[in-house]
Amino acid sequence: MRILLTGGAGYVGSACLRWLIKNGHEPVAYDNLSEGNAAAVPGERLVVGDLENREAIAEALRSHGAEAVMHFAAVASVPDSIADPDTYWKVNVVGTKNVLDAMRDCGVRTLLFSSTAATYSFDNPMPLTEDAALVPQVPYGTTKLAAERLIADYARAYEMGYTFLRYFNASGADPDGEYGEDRRSESHLIPLILYAATGRRDKVLVFGGDWDTRDGSCVRDFVHTDDLAQAHQLAIESLEPGMGRVYNVGNGAGHTVLEVLRACEEAVGRSVPHEIVERRPGDPGVLIASPERLKSELGWQPRHDDIRDIASTAWQWTNRYPKGYASKTGDSRSMS
Ligand SMILES: NC(=O)c1ccc[n+]([C@@H]2O[C@H](COP(=O)([O-])OP(=O)(O)OC[C@H]3O[C@@H](n4cnc5c(N)ncnc54)[C@H](O)[C@@H]3O)[C@@H](O)[C@H]2O)c1
Incomplete structure (x- = not known):
C-alpha cells in the first residue's frame, strides 16, 4: 500500500515507516523536521512540509499516489501544552483538519490517527479499556480528543474510514541499534x-x-515502537472507508x-x-492499557x-x- 506518514521523521512515525518498508509497503514521510530527523527516514522518502500547508500535503499525497494516511505529526508535551495551548490547538486540531481536507482534495479515504492515553479520564479504573470515560486533564489530551472528534465527523460526512490508536508510553529503539529516540527537546x-x-x-x-x-x-505502560508499528500495519491493512475503530496500544x-x-x-x-x-x-x-481489543480483533502480538x-x-x-x-x-x- 502507498501510504503518507505525517510526522514520519519523528520517533514513532519513523519506526512505523521502516517497519512498513520491511513488510512490503511503500511509505513516505511528510514532516517539518521541527522535532524529527531526516536521517531517521531511509532512502528518498522524505517530503519536508508543514501541517499548516494544506496544498503541500495534497501535493505530497498526489505525487506519491497515496492510498492511505497515517497521521503522527503533532506537538506532544504535556507541560508545553499547559503553557502554550495556542500552538497545541493550531498544530493538533487545525493541522489535522488540513490533513483531512487534503485527503478529500485527493480522494484518499482511509486514515490512522496517533491518539493517546491522555484522552481518558484518569479516574477510570485501570487497566483502561476503549470504552472508559474520555475526560482529558491537560490541553495536549483535549486537542487530541478534539482531533478524534473532527476525524469522526469527516468520516461520517465524507465516507472516510479511520482507526484511532491510543498509545500509552512509546519506548525502546530499533533492535539493530541504528534508529531511536532523538528530539530537540526531550521529556520522555x-x-x-x-x-x-x-x-x-x-x-x-x-x-x-x-x-x-x-x-x-x-x-x-511501556510499549516498544516495533510493537506499535506492528499495530499500525495490522490496522491499515484491515481499514476500509466506512469503518470507525479505536484501539489502545499498550502492554497491559x-x-x-x-x-x-x-x-x-x-x-x-x-x-x-x-x-x-x-x-x-x-x-x-x-496509567495502564487494556490491549485486549487490539489482540482479539487485529491479532496483535507484542514481541x-x-x-x-x-x-x-x-x-x-x-x-x-x-x-x-x-x-x-x-x-x-x-x-x-
Ligand atoms: N511518544 C509517546 O509516548 C506517545 C504517546 C501517545 C501518543 N503519541 C502520539 O504519537 C505521535 C508521534 O509521537 P512521537 O513520540 O513520535 O513524537 P515526535 O515529536 O518524535 O514526532 C512528531 C513528528 O511530527 C513532526 N511535526 C510536528 N509538528 C509538525 C507540523 N506542524 N508539520 C509537520 N510536521 C510536524 C515533528 O517534526 C516530528 O517529526 C504524536 O501524534 C503523539 O501525540 C506519542
Whole structure:
C-alpha cells in the first residue's frame, strides 16, 4: 500500500515507516523536521512540509499516489501544552483538519490517527479499556480528543474510514541499534534516564515518591515502537472507508518509574543519578492499557513486552549514538 506518514521523521512515525518498508509497503514521510530527523527516514522518502500547508500535503499525497494516511505529526508535551495551548490547538486540531481536507482534495479515504492515553479520564479504573470515560486533564489530551472528534465527523460526512490508536508510553529503539529516540527537546523517561547515565544530563528527576504504588513512584505502560508499528500495519491493512475503530496500544502491564530506572541501570551496567521531587501537575499515579481489543480483533502480538528488553534496545542506540542522529550524520543541533 502507498501510504503518507505525517510526522514520519519523528520517533514513532519513523519506526512505523521502516517497519512498513520491511513488510512490503511503500511509505513516505511528510514532516517539518521541527522535532524529527531526516536521517531517521531511509532512502528518498522524505517530503519536508508543514501541517499548516494544506496544498503541500495534497501535493505530497498526489505525487506519491497515496492510498492511505497515517497521521503522527503533532506537538506532544504535556507541560508545553499547559503553557502554550495556542500552538497545541493550531498544530493538533487545525493541522489535522488540513490533513483531512487534503485527503478529500485527493480522494484518499482511509486514515490512522496517533491518539493517546491522555484522552481518558484518569479516574477510570485501570487497566483502561476503549470504552472508559474520555475526560482529558491537560490541553495536549483535549486537542487530541478534539482531533478524534473532527476525524469522526469527516468520516461520517465524507465516507472516510479511520482507526484511532491510543498509545500509552512509546519506548525502546530499533533492535539493530541504528534508529531511536532523538528530539530537540526531550521529556520522555527512558531517554532522560539514559542521558543521565551518559553524563549528557546531571541526573533524572522522578516526579513524586508518595503515590499509592509498589514503591511510591508513578506506574506507566511501556510499549516498544516495533510493537506499535506492528499495530499500525495490522490496522491499515484491515481499514476500509466506512469503518470507525479505536484501539489502545499498550502492554497491559505497568512498571513504576523506579523499576524502569533499575531496568536501564541493568542495561547500562551502572547506577544512574536521580532525584525524587514533587509530583507534576496533570500526572496520574497509574496509567495502564487494556490491549485486549487490539489482540482479539487485529491479532496483535507484542514481541518486546519485557521492560528489560525495551531498556536494552534503547541503551544500544544511546550507547552507539550518544548524540542521536547528530552522531551518525555529523550535523549539529541543539538538544535540551
Ligand atoms: N511518544 C509517546 O509516548 C506517545 C504517546 C501517545 C501518543 N503519541 C502520539 O504519537 C505521535 C508521534 O509521537 P512521537 O513520540 O513520535 O513524537 P515526535 O515529536 O518524535 O514526532 C512528531 C513528528 O511530527 C513532526 N511535526 C510536528 N509538528 C509538525 C507540523 N506542524 N508539520 C509537520 N510536521 C510536524 C515533528 O517534526 C516530528 O517529526 C504524536 O501524534 C503523539 O501525540 C506519542
